[in-house]
Amino acid sequence: MADYEQLDTPSVVLRADLQRLFDSLHARGYETIAPRVENGAIIYDEVTSVDALPAGWTDEQEGGFYRLEGRDDGALFGYTVGPQSWKRYLSPPIRRLWQARKNGDGFEIVHEDAPTPHYALIGVRACELHAIHHLDDVYLGGSTIDADYQQRREAAFIVAVNCGKAGNTCFCASLGTGPAVGPGYDLALTELVTEREHAFVVTVGSERGADVLADVPHRPAAPGEIDLAEAIVAEAARHMGRTLETTGLKELLYRSFEHPHWDEVAERCLTCGNCTMVCPTCFCFTVEDTTDLTGQSAERWRRADSCFTTAFTFITSGSQRASAKARYRQWLTHKLATWQDQFDSLGCVGCGRCITWCPVGIDLTAEVAALRAEEIGQPQPEAVLEMA
Numbered sequence: 189m190a191d192y193e194q195l196d197t198p199s200v201v202l203r204a205d206l207q208r209l210f211d212s213l214h215a216r217g218y219e220t221i222a223p224r225v226e227n228g229a230i231i232y233d234e235v236t237s238v239d240a241l242p243a244g245w246t247d248e249q250e251g252g253f254y255r256l257e258g259r260d261d262g263a264l265f266g267y268t269v270g271p272q273s274w275k276r277y278l279s280p281p282i283r284r285l286w287q288a289r290k291n292g293d294g295f296e297i298v299h300e301d302a303p304t305p306h307y308a309l310i311g312v313r314a315c316e317l318h319a320i321h322h323l324d325d326v327y328l329g330g331s332t333i334d335a336d337y338q339q340r341r342e343a344a345f346i347v348a349v350n351c352g353k354a355g356n357t358c359f360c361a362s363l364g365t366g367p368a369v370g371p372g373y374d375l376a377l378t379e380l381v382t383e384r385e386h387a388f389v390v391t392v393g394s395e396r397g398a399d400v401l402a403d404v405p406h407r408p409a410a411p412g413e414i415d416l417a418e419a420i421v422a423e424a425a426r427h428m429g430r431t432l433e434t435t436g437l438k439e440l441l442y443r444s445f446e447h448p449h450w451d452e453v454a455e456r457c458l459t460c461g462n463c464t465m466v467c468p469t470c471f472c473f474t475v476e477d478t479t480d481l482t483g484q485s486a487e488r489w490r491r492a493d494s495c496f497t498t499a500f501t502f503i504t505s506g507s508q509r510a511s512a513k514a515r516y517r518q519w520l521t522h523k524l525a526t527w528q529d530q531f532d533s534l535g536c537v538g539c540g541r542c543i544t545w546c547p548v549g550i551d552l553t554a555e556v557a558a559l560r561a562e563e564i565g566q567p568q569p570e571a572v573l574e575m576a
């Protein structure tokens with residue numbers, strides 16, 4: 189995916205005119221996907237009206253803890269990230285790849301040819317935009333292209349939102365993935381709620397973003413409004429609930445393969461796989477074939493998978509990662525070390541979801557800190573000293 193250059197100076201759209209953004213996107217054939225409240229959490233779903241956004245809600249998050257609470261300023265984006273990520277729209281967790289129908293002595297393969305959905309993703313946070321770029325690396329960056337992802341991704345219109353609040357489990361500032369959105373959006377909003385106005389400072393990131401903004405009443409942002417927008421995001425950066433020291437992270441993980449701390453984590457880990465399901469960059473899937481009872485048709489399905497199941501590495505002699513220790517170590521080492529070898533980046537964007545939605549509150553920032561702390565003063569093998 190090409191990075192878009194910022195094409196315009198910031199504008200201001202009033203809260204009262206934000207519906208026109210949704211209307212413009214609808215008029216262009218987009219299905220607008222945005223945050224809304226359901227079952228006590230903020231999820232991403234089809235939202236056609238600004239009035240359905242989570243106005244006046246915020247979230248409190250900690251390890252194994254998530255609650256919505258009211259806020260009295262009526263902000264539409266006054267929370268951080270919930271349990272879902274945008275990967276469910278760009279790479280759906282369940283997808284039929286093809287069907288086969290019996291045809292005389294053989295089978296006729298019928299490939300799926302559903303029309304590509306055109307999503308406008310509204311409310312994409314900085315860390316989530318980075319996560320989408322990571323999915324681009326996985327699905328589009330190698331020798332094999334995922335055509336379904338490619339079509340969805342190219343069709344998607346991205347309305348990013350700068351964070352004005354950092355969550356207790358957020359650590360994007362440590363990784364350079366937030367809270368200010370980077371390149372790759374069509375439009376980016378920063379919400380201003382002051383005594384004088386409820387408005388959005390809007391930055392254009394693409395030609396089609398400029399086209400959509402042209403349909404929405406707006407005016408040039410005043411210098412004071414631009415300064416306030418920047419100050420809000422800077423304040424969020426100062427209030428990250430977590431940090432992750434990235435210096436030498438890959439080498440630390442590789443050195444720690446036999447570290448006793450993995451046993452301590454394994455005593456707590458339920459191997460439920462929640463961390464992989466909520467993670468915006470986890471991409472593993474499996475393929476399942478099914479047949480009907482008459483043997484007349486068969487189907488091939490692609491389903492999201494998790495490295496926390498024993499089936500994930502099952503081969504003829506059994507699961508290759510039978511213990512919780514082996515599976516947690518694999519997951520964390522892939523996120524923070526082997527991903528760097530594969531894609532030249534960390535596989536984590538610091539969204540904090542795996543901490544919040546782990547039922548026992550296992551916290552990768554704490555586990556890495558423990559590996560570091562328990563390593564201090566310990567003699568290092570020669571091979572490790574060479575790597576460092």
Ligand code: SF4
Nearest residue numbers: 457458460461463546
């Ligand atoms: S780390 Fe937490 S969320 Fe992940 S598998 Fe273990 S118990 Fe489940």
Ligand code: SF4
Nearest residue numbers: 467536537539540542
């Ligand atoms: S590993 Fe955890 S903090 Fe990092 S991107 Fe995945 S869910 Fe977010």
